[in-house]
Amino acid sequence: MLRRRSFQTKNIFRTTREYTRIAFKSIRSISLVPYGIHPLSTKSAKSEAPLLCEPKEPVLKSKDIPGPKSIALKKKLETIQAAGTVEFFADYEKSFGNYICDVDGNMILDIYTQISTLPLGYNHPKLLQVFQNDQNLKALINRPALGVTPGKDWPDKLSNMLQTIAPKGLSKITTMMCGSCSNENAYKAIFIWYRNKLRGDNCPSEEDKKSALLNKPPGSPNLSILSFKGGFHGRTLGTLSTSHTNYIQKLDYPAFDWPVATFPKYKYPLDQNENFNKKEDKNRLLEVKKLIDSSACKSPVAGIIVEPIQCEGGDNEASAEFFKGLQKICKEKGIAFLVDEVQTGGGITGKFWCHEHFNLDGPPDIVTFSKKLQMGGFFHKDEFVVREPYRIFHTWMGDPSKLLLLEEIIHVIEEEKLLENVNETGAYFKEGLMSIEKEFKELLHSTRGRGFFLATTCSNAATREKIVVTLKKVGIQVGVTGESSIRFRPALIFKKKHVDIFLDRFHKVLKCL
Amino acid sequence: MLRRRSFQTKNIFRTTREYTRIAFKSIRSISLVPYGIHPLSTKSAKSEAPLLCEPKEPVLKSKDIPGPKSIALKKKLETIQAAGTVEFFADYEKSFGNYICDVDGNMILDIYTQISTLPLGYNHPKLLQVFQNDQNLKALINRPALGVTPGKDWPDKLSNMLQTIAPKGLSKITTMMCGSCSNENAYKAIFIWYRNKLRGDNCPSEEDKKSALLNKPPGSPNLSILSFKGGFHGRTLGTLSTSHTNYIQKLDYPAFDWPVATFPKYKYPLDQNENFNKKEDKNRLLEVKKLIDSSACKSPVAGIIVEPIQCEGGDNEASAEFFKGLQKICKEKGIAFLVDEVQTGGGITGKFWCHEHFNLDGPPDIVTFSKKLQMGGFFHKDEFVVREPYRIFHTWMGDPSKLLLLEEIIHVIEEEKLLENVNETGAYFKEGLMSIEKEFKELLHSTRGRGFFLATTCSNAATREKIVVTLKKVGIQVGVTGESSIRFRPALIFKKKHVDIFLDRFHKVLKCL
Structure with a gap:
């Protein structure tokens, strides 16, 4: 139904005509209020119906x-x-x-x-128009527990989403509700992946199981997610431990004492400050490496989370080289590389995902999303699929009605x-x-x-x-x-x-x- | 619009007639498939239209x-x-x-x-029928950031919710998305309330602010929420630190090392085991007190979270006396009493909130909800309102379309x-x-x-x-x-x-x- 990366294939004229028809029909049928400007008399009607x-x-x-x-x-x-x-x-x-x-x-x-x-x-x-359709209306009203009894079209809908908008190379998806819970659950997938590598073929021990129930190691280990000063990843206690934009968001709450690295701070305009900025990249990557090493005893780093542009922290950009360097460090250290595209995803940077601008060496391990995509979740590599049931779980695990909106949004992005x-x-x-x-x-x-x-x-x-x-x-x-x-x-x-x-x-x- | 605790005031006959009309109309207009049984020929149509x-x-x-x-x-x-x-x-x-x-x-x-x-x-x-209405359909499509630019009817809708279903004595509401984020944000409100009491009229220090940004005390203090073995409160790292039903939900994730008390375990049938069960209550309350005292140095308890019936942990009930005792301990120790009604709320226990069965000495400090209420959030006392902006915040802070469904659900509960x-x-x-x-x-x-x-x-x-x-x-x-x-x-x-x-x-x- 949706085609992979085919946003620019359709005839714009047919699209616009169709649009105008739909827009007029919608306006008539649902009595939009045009605040003084009658839509049918607007000169630009044909070319900009929406x-x-x-x-x-x-x-x-x-x-x-x-x-x-x-x-x-x-x-x-x-x-x-x-x-x-x-x-x-x-x-x-x-x-x-x-x-x-x-x-x-x-x-x-x-x-x-x-x-x-x-x-x-x-x-x-x-x-x-999305919910002026029996099937969609019923999907909205009968919200399922997606992990237990999903609707008949759920696999197809997820499959379409993977084929049309998933970052290239990420073949799996876990759906959630918002940015915070998407990142929280991505962290959980990372911790499981990391510990599974350590365990090898061994099952968790009885001590693991018992201690986990009481919030103690070894079942609840002192693992960490490394994040950046100026980064922001959510409002729950886990994601807040990786958020560092303003004290008001964190003050008075307990936090996981996880390592925090410095994000590059460039001189602008970029083309006049190349040498300074390159040195900045180098120093920051060195700091990340050192932090991973120094955390190894107290709180080993299982993954790094980073925004392609720090959104709440000041719209701070970093170079493609910096992100490539981060990805390389993750590979070397055997830790996960999580790119948080909650605010940058959905086309606003000119590509559907911002990290596509960086020409990385393969996809990140996990890409989280929400906001413009209406629902939350994360795309990930196969190795981050959690095989045991009920580990990554939630009563709702998303909301099919939001995916219906997203499908239409993707169509419009393509058509327009x-x-x-x-x-x-x-x-x-x-x-x-x-x-x-x-x-x-x-x-x-x-x-x-x-x-x-x-x-x-x-x-x-x-x-x-x-x-x-x-x-x-x-x-x-x-x-x-x-x-x-x-x-x-x-x-x-x-x-x-x-x-x-x-x-x-x-x-x-x-x-x- | 909605009336406080007036679920049983309407004439059932008028209600049923109206229902039958609506049901028939809906079935015709949106072509429900009656799998072999024609609705209009069903004998019970008039009395049980839905x-x-x-x-x-x-x-x-x-x-x-x-x-x-x-x-x-x-x-x-x-x-x-x-x-x-x-x-x-x-x-x-x-x-x-x-x-x-x-x-x-x-x-x-x-x-x-x-x-x-x-x-x-x-x-x-x-x-x-809810979204076959222009205004509601537009509320669904134009999902606002409720903390920044809510819709014109949002204050009225919340006010109605408070007047119709809020636990008696709780005059404030914070809306969220699901049970996990409702509990996470309730914890945050508790931590702020607890620290504000300690600070008195003093502002947070510069050290508080700086250390909070780096996940360290004193800005990120080692406070805790006391929870119960067999309790379940969510899937994010904060709420998981208060959940203790099955190791599979917790294994491999870092956790806050917060105190965990034992929930009463009664002998059934209750009326034949009164003495044993009373003693059980007494012992469990004593353990809670001891845990609060012993945590005071390492990780002071700022609040207790408890389900009125432990839902995931085995449908474990406790007596009204136990809950009254817990509330009394919270008052004595100056900590918050949070009742998690995510699964028990919404009428399934025969009262709208399960804790209403316990005849408590005033309302709990906070009552969290989700599931049957379609959206998440918590009702709370005035003293838990966080006055500084952006402390309890979220991009969406709920979803008005879910409140529209909840409003209709409340009407139906009343009418039927x-x-x-x-x-x-x-x-x-x-x-x-x-x-x-x-x-x-x-x-x-x-x-x-x-x-x-x-x-x-x-x-x-x-x-x-x-x-x-x-x-x-x-x-x-x-x-x-x-x-x-x-x-x-x-x-x-x-x-x-x-x-x-x-x-x-x-x-x-x-x-x-």
Whole structure:
């Protein structure tokens, strides 16, 4: 059904025609609200059907964002739970394409997309159709315990997923719910794999079994996962022991005392700092090796987890050489190489997986995913399949309804040639950012990224705060990362016209600072 | 919209009429397949509309379960992932009410309901309607980052949930995805609460902040959660450190070396062993106190987690006095009392929460939930609200579409008086089991449970295996728990006629052993 790496094979005209038809039909049948712009009269209708209901530019109704209705709802929510992180309340019925509508009627150009989880923006007509289908609706309602009584089409659906989007060379999949539990369970698969190698053909001893039940070695051994400063891999106690972006996420919780290495910190622009950056790679890899060796007695390293770009830690990039070096170390030391693509996966970097940019020596051992893929899980090599039942297990082990959405997302990425769009529009976006950085050297530096996975660093945290707040006032939603960086995470359907709107307003905001 | 504890207020006749109408409409409009029994001609249609499409009894088409089609699919799945736990593949389009249909056409009476996650059985007409509604469909497609930009109705929906189903006295809610992450995040809330008490008005020190980022004390302190042998609370590394049912779930993973107490082990029948059981309670509570004291230096206990009935560990019950004693110890020691209702919540014990049977001195500090509630999360006291942003956080923090299902489930529980059904039919079910236990004393003992949360213990593991496999051959799906117990987890719509079918076949199976 889905074809491996065939995202660019279909006739774009047929696709667009079909799209327009579906979009119009969806809009009529499910009464989308087009906020003042009648979709059928829009000039661009034929070529950009999914963007039909977008306004021409951000629409501002309240003096500030959050506006009075959002503020009132936040007060209400605060009587029920802490709501300090809530920015505004959205009206998802009136949001469309790249625009999120808030309860005060503001139409905000969304370049953060729910922490980068919406590959097709809001109310994509094809996604709205997924559950207007008996079979899919029943898959949604009758959620199975996938490890016990999966539905009849589950093997085919997983098989399609492996054939269409799995990183090349990874032939197995374990499904989960979100990024945290995907990484937690990947760690478990690594620990089992590591101990199985040590055990050889021997069975676990009675002492192993008894001590494991009481949280003691040898059954619960002092193994570790090596991670990086500035890395982020989840919110559960295991993944938090590998996350190191902000103390607020970790303070007061017990943690596994696992080794933490330093991530490369490059000088920008990269092409003018090659020697410095190469030395940085070398030093960092040396540190990793030393940490593995020094942990051998206390807490042997069973695997390394790393993001292809550190997403929460500041959109910190590292070179292909660094990742190749890491993979080589893992092979030499007999430990697992886990690449966390929870935020980088799904096409936003211009390839479906970010690590594909690195031309590694074969695939990583494990690649974890979530966010844009709607469900969680990990692709892995055959040797990480856990043969004994109930070791890697969960009541639900994922959610078939999310896979139905993912299937449609993959179709749309293919049909709309969205990876091409990410590369072309992404290059245009980055160029615009670079040009603005040049003009505002005292405010911005280190503009970086791949495809739509872009970031720029502000002179300090206070300046960033001013920029982000003012951008919201002119109808633009962006994200922050690290100490003073802004991160851009548009949907894959972001077009040059959206880039222009953003750059124009960004420029004005910076000029007024 | 939903009313607090008003499950038994509505006129059943109006409800049933409305039901029948909806059921018929749903069946017509979404072409449910009634496998040979035409729903409109069924005599019981008016009084039991949701069970319309059920067969009169289990229908067996293949010689064995799993049948040939399930076996072929399992082989296919095994090329993609370990599938050792898969029992058979289901056809969820053809499943209905209390019957699950497998791919070989067998209609199996399901008394395990996807590890107790389906309160209304399969394809309940009211649940099928939930997403045939524009607003709800869009809530499903546009999944928000609930901590950042929740939808406009989110505060109202949470508020309704608090007013209708929250354990009395717990006024706050944190939403999550599944049982594991609900417990993990409840632990985090406990650790923060515990350390805040120690800190008083002081801010965390710079040393706290720096050391937390590197997994070291004092920022990452050696605090612990006390749990019980035979308890089960999840599959992530934190919750696994509080789970102790089977070594296979824990072997080879690092664990926090947290204290583990002994859960009461009673003699049955309870009314003939009062003295022994009272002494057991006393000894177990004494052990808990001692463990808290002895952990004070190495790994101070910040909270206790306990299931109201140990679900995975063998359906082990403890007395109201034991739970009252635990709560009292927590108050005395200044630690949190967390009741894990992931499996016991949602009405299956005859009350919405199992701990309501215990007449505690005020509510527990935290009650975690998932499974039958479709989403995860925890209700808690105000003092466990974490005021600083981004401490208890997650990209999604739940899934509004699951809350939409839960809302409808709560309506149906109320309208169909399902808690009454659980109590009445549950008593009938238990009585039947007791009578069979009496007849087969050499095979069964310790029949126990509340409402539909029932279990019986077999003479040994091999006997249980024989019984469970033979039950499946005659079209009955049950669960197992502990070393040699069978657990029953019917949907809340299980009726006396289903009990009769089960008891009749159970009796025959035992007779043939």
